[in-house]
Amino acid sequence: MALVVVLGLLLFAGLGCGSDETTTDETTEDTAASTDTSVGESSDTSEAGDEVAAPTGEPIVFGAVVSATGPAAALGEQERDALEMLEGQLNDRGGLLGRPVEIVIEDDQSNPNEAVTATNKLIQQDGAVAIIGGTISPSTLAMKPITAREGIPQVTMSAANAITDEPPIEWMWRTPPKDALAVARALTHVSEELGVTRIAVLHDENAFGSSGLSEIEKSAADYGLEVVAKESYKTDETDLTAPLTKIRSSEPEALVVWGTNPGPAVAAKNMDQLGMDIPYVGSHGIANMTFIDLAGEAAEGVVFPAGKMLIPETITDPAQKEVVEGFIAAFEEATGQKPNTFAGHAFDSVGLLADAIERAGTTEPGDIQQALNETTGWAGPDGIFNYSETDHDGLEVDDLIMVRIEGGSWVLAE
Amino acid sequence: MSLQDFLQFVFAGITSGSVYALTALGFTLIYNATGIINFAQGEFVMLGGLAAVSLHSGGAPLALAAIGAVAVVTVVGLLFELLAIRPLLNASVLAQIIVTVGASLALRTAAMLIWGREAVALPAFTEGAPLSVFGATVVPQTVWVLGVTALIVIALQVFYRRTLLGKAVRACAVNPMAARLLGIPYGRVVLLTFGASAAVAAAGGVLITPISFMSYSSGALIGLKGFAAAILGGLGSPAGAVAGGLALGLLESLSVGLLPWSGASGYKDAIAFLILLLVLFARPQGLLGQVSAQKV
Known part of the structure; x- marks a missing residue:
């Protein structure tokens, strides 16, 4: 009898704790936003964006780690959907540097250990030139030492302060507003x-x-x-x-x-x-x-x-307004759902990387790093990004x- | 502390405590008949609340939605016994307990797939402003929870003490083999017990959803607290389950209120469980549990 009681308490405590840890980054969901008609133009890459020359050559690979299943799936599902949509959008618009773009998406099942495995696989096997993710802060923090060691740019979609407050931050940039x-x-x-x-x-x-x-x-x-x-x-x-x-x-x-x-x-x-x-x-x-x-x-x-x-009507910056309305319309057309905040993080991650690669003119990690640090006034759903060598958060209080x-x-x- | 604040802490404790009490009752029912600790008990509470919300939003009046939800979860409880417990009826109790752990995970995941991840709400049974006692307030729904809990406890006591079937159930708990030899249909008693336990838990779920909302994950915490309450009160005693539940709720809220420093609420579980341990050291059979005499 005593054994059963002790076993029971342990089991229950385990179950209880498990569900507590999951909501780490569960911030905003179900961002119901008004529909607007203007479709298209999602990242201000360059004027070449409107020409429809089919991309050729070796694809440029982005590796993404999202929590598409598991407790944080409420956050990661739309990130995955947005990434899939954005890959198509980029290629329809002629790819990057004339080359097609491939976004390889790995699901970490809301588990930091899986995120580590996925990151290693994306860099070693898929030859990713940049990493997007993770969805939850524990995953991002687990992935951080790998991208820092390999010298591969990582753009995270999670919000914990420690991600960019604690060194090394040379290879880490963030899209959501931090806590x-x-x-x-x-x-x-x-x-x-x-x-x-x-x-x-x-x-x-x-x-x-x-x-x-x-x-x-x-x-x-x-x-x-x-x-x-x-x-x-x-x-x-x-x-x-x-x-x-x-x-x-x-x-x-x-x-x-x-x-x-x-x-x-x-x-x-x-x-x-x-x-x-x-x-x-x-x-x-x-x-x-x-x-x-x-x-x-x-x-x-x-x-x-x-x-x-x-509330998209509150956006005063015309460039940001156009980008956000275009994203909302395109996402609704692709998935039948209104994009939530997390889909916005995915949009910003891909957009910022694409913008940096266009400006760098190469996919060399060091050049992408420099171009990301020089990002100024890039507008997306999360706000208007200004990265520098010391500021890898990019946003300001006025973006909220x-x-x-x-x-x-x-x-x-x- | 003012009288108003003190009473408010008491009301808070009773509100949470009555939920723990109903959950503890469900544990007690099954333990009494089979010796099994049913770790899916919190999941039955969750299913009751979510089913009522679905029925109500589907157009059923609140009363009908409440009864319907209890009926649905009772069927789930019966199926659970037939599919998961029945095949193991001759295995060890430990094996049966492990099955209930698996069932709780399965039920939680199924609920997530059916109802999604968001919490949902149900309107209060009776509209109206909070009742005020010396400035402390309590919502009418809490009175509903307490009233129904009391009715269920009385019904169960009468059933166990006064009816032949109730006595048969108790006989099964004491010695299944002897009960069977005396012609008690042990299998049917177990089936009945799982149905009744699921019904009690579902009633709890329906009653608290207007107060605390319900999501697929709510069952874990409620199950833990209900289990602790059942142990505190003395496993096997329906009155003890209710006493344990209310005591646990009061312990939690009063430890928030009586500890003088800010942030005391972070320690309330620790304090409640510490007292639970102390009680069990002094009275291993729980507050109202009976000492089971064992010859060695």
Whole structure:
């Protein structure tokens, strides 16, 4: 009997932990965006892009590692679809340097160990000149030493700060806004628009929420904010009134909730129950219709940072507007689905690499590296990229918008 | 701490605790009849919630969706027994337990394929503002959860203590071989138990979905907490399962409330399980469990 109990606890604990680790980068999904008619022109490669000369010769190989299956499949599925679509688009437009482009896609099953195997295979067997991926931060961090050792450019689609904060970064570039950027955007809103100083943080205990908390604690003072309370929860927890009551007793003026569904929706409903009427500032983890569907009335008035693709009308830069609208239309035509944020990361990864190779005029890794570092003003769904030798993130706070939920839909909050 | 806050922590504990209690009841039912710990129990809760959401969004009124979901999951429980447990009825209990682990993974994956990865919601059974007691609030749905839990517990106690079939089920738990020799159809008792256990779990799932939503992955955490509650209360005792569930819920929320520092919620599982261990050291049979006398 005792053996059974112990076995049971171990088994269950194992199952529970397994599901906790999966949502690492689960940030924004289901980016419902308005359909626009302008199809075409997706990367501003060069004027030669419009000529339809069939590419010839040896293909230029990009190796991609995505989490198309496993717990992070919600993120990786559309990345894979976008990569498949973009390969066709590039070749229809004459390839790169007159050569066809081949994007070899490997599925790491949301497992960093598989990502390592896949990366080695892509470089050694497929002769990839650049690596795209991974979908989740643990995979990217596992792949990083390989591309750094081999001297192959890697453009990641995941958001953990450590990817570009910790050396070596010579061969690593990033497309999504990193966690610190989303925090910066949210805190700017809190201090400038809400005009309050005392904030509380409620965060998921998974990697996404913990990273958010540490970033908020690190930078709150820069925005003149004081974190007066912080509490945490597990993604599937049934009720959050206990941590919220604890938070309420510290009398914060605004609550920042950093997590992925369904936790933030439970928090919104529980705040209503408790009659807490302080502003609710969410993370980009709730930039999806699921949050609105779950929280219903309680979602009204919630604000959160998001990429501009969530509300394409908010894009002021004409070049970015054209690229994003073209991408949304092309993706819908190819897959029948609206592209989410993650599809946008894939688009930016391929686009930035294609742009760099066109400018470099070769596929020598060192030349691609230099060209990537010289990227200026390249516009895509995630924002307008300016890489340099020291900045491999490329984006700025202004590439994110603050969104408010009103009438079950999204409006610009500022 | 103000009275209002204290009561709020108590209500929070009761809300989570009643969910743990219903899940623990499901563990207890199956353990009582077979000695098996059914690790797919949390998955039955999840299936109940998701099935109700599907039926409701398909046009069924809430009451019908709730009953329908319980019926559907009961059938799943019966099939589970027929397909997975029945062939192993003469194997060791350990083998049967391992089968339930496999079943939980299979059910979770199937749910993901059927319902997708997003969490879904169900409207509350009765509309209305939260009820207020000395400033602390509780949503009407929590009252539903508690009420139905109480009804289920009473029904089970009556069944086990007062009916012949209930006594037969208990006899099977004590000694399957002797029960069979006395003419109790052991196979049918086990089948009945799995159906009943799935029904109780599904009812729990339906009841909590308006409060906490439901996704394919929700069953893992609920199953873990329900199992801990069943152990705390004393495996095999329906009243103990409910006591264990409520105690675990209260332990969690009060440890958040009583620990003075900020961020205490991160420690609440550790504290709850520490107390669980201490209780088991002092009373290995659990809070309300009976000591099983064994001659050596």
